[in-house]
Amino acid sequence: MTDRKEHLYVVFENLLKIKNGCSCEVFSECGLSDITVKQVGYLKTIDEHGEVTFSGLAKITRNSKPTITEIINKFVRMECVYRDRCPDDGRIYYIRLTEKGQMIARSEKHALLKMIEKMAHSLDEDEMDTLIQILSKMK
Amino acid sequence: MTDRKEHLYVVFENLLKIKNGCSCEVFSECGLSDITVKQVGYLKTIDEHGEVTFSGLAKITRNSKPTITEIINKFVRMECVYRDRCPDDGRIYYIRLTEKGQMIARSEKHALLKMIEKMAHSLDEDEMDTLIQILSKMK
DNA sequence: TTTGATTAGTTAGGCTTCGCCTAACATATA
DNA sequence: TATATGTTAGGCGAAGCCTAACTAATCAAA
Structure with missing residues (x-):
């Protein structure tokens, strides 16, 4: 590996550590801290679909309805999600993310x-512009 | 958020997608593809410690010896790890990573x-040098 | 050098949690 | 009255851990 690539490796390793x-x-x-990857996945699905019902989430995730009830109950206990009864049809509940749930879904x-905030503290404006200009070329 | 930061966000989002x-x-x-986060963790531990025995890994990970036997048997089936009997003491086995195991530990x-390889294809040498120079400033 | 203690790893069996299921149900709507 | 939404009850298998009891190898001391 060339010297240049090794250098690049080192600076990006550092950057990823910061992001991590x-x-x-x-x-x-x-x-x-001990939420599972799967759970984060469900929160993301809920976030992406906006107005999801229990049946809807069951279809999307290919689970049974009782499984969804269970998952959602757990999320309610974790304060990530709440039930929002549909005003037009009392049988239906929308699954809504709390602020916390949204935070995790978009973690x-x-x-x-x-x-990026940290970056803005370490670099000046010209440097940020240069970064943008160079990295835009990446495919 | 300033325009500049938004731009930075976009280029880094792209970069992370590529890395992902x-x-x-x-x-x-x-x-x-369906290896667990925990398993990857164990492979990393084995990789980092070099010459680990079953008892050693049990201590490091605070598990019982039978648990380690179980974990290692699973890894052997996955062809990530093999037993290497100690020549000086027949009771001891070193846990060695196969090439595959090492690949995952260092994934x-x-x-x-x-x-970085992809980067080297998209950017010229000056650009890479500039990147290195700017990103080195990040803390 | 033999024998008893110690150490390394294994086997057997058990426990809890997770993540899923089906069947039967209550409630709301049509 | 029939249908749709969500819940409850109960069960199942896999994951990930444990303890107790074992085998095999080494060490130490008579």
Whole structure:
């Protein structure tokens, strides 16, 4: 490997460490350090679909309705989600993310934003512009 | 958020997507797409400690010896690890990573290396030098 | 050098949690 | 009255851990 690539490796390794640290912060701020990958996946699905019902989530995730009830009850206990009864049809409940739930569903984005904040503290405007200009070329 | 930060967000989001794609490639090349986070953790521990025995790994990970036997048997079936009997003391077995096991233990590094390779294809030498110079300032 | 104690790893069996299921149900709507 | 939404009850298998009892190898001391 060339010297140049090795250098690149080192600076990006550092950058990823910083971003990783930010990810962990997001979870521990929510007091949910031991949430599972699967659970985060469900929160993301709920976030992406907006107005999801229990049956809807069951279809999307290919689970039975009781399984969804169970998953949602757990999320309610974790304060990530709440039931929102449909005003037009009392049988239907929408699954809504709490602020905490949304935070976790978008944890990667939040971590990245945190990293960018740190970047803005370490670099000046010209340097940021140069970064943008160079990295835009990546495919 | 300023325009500049938003731009930075976009370029880094793209970069992370590329790196993430590389991570998945590493696992699927090994035919182990459904390995768990915990398992990867154990492989990393084994990799980092070099010459680990069963008792050693039990102490490091605070598990019982039978648990380690179980974990290692699973890894042997996955072809990630093999037993290497100590020539001086027949009671002792060293836990060694196979090439596959090492690949997974170092998957993040491998993914990053892959990303750097892609970078080297998209950017010229001056640009890479500029990147290195700017990103070195990040703390 | 033999024998008893100690150490390394294994086997057997058990426990809890997770994540899923089906069947039967209550409630709301049509 | 028939149908749709969500819940409850109960069960199942896999994961991931444990303790107790075992085998095999080494060490130490008579």
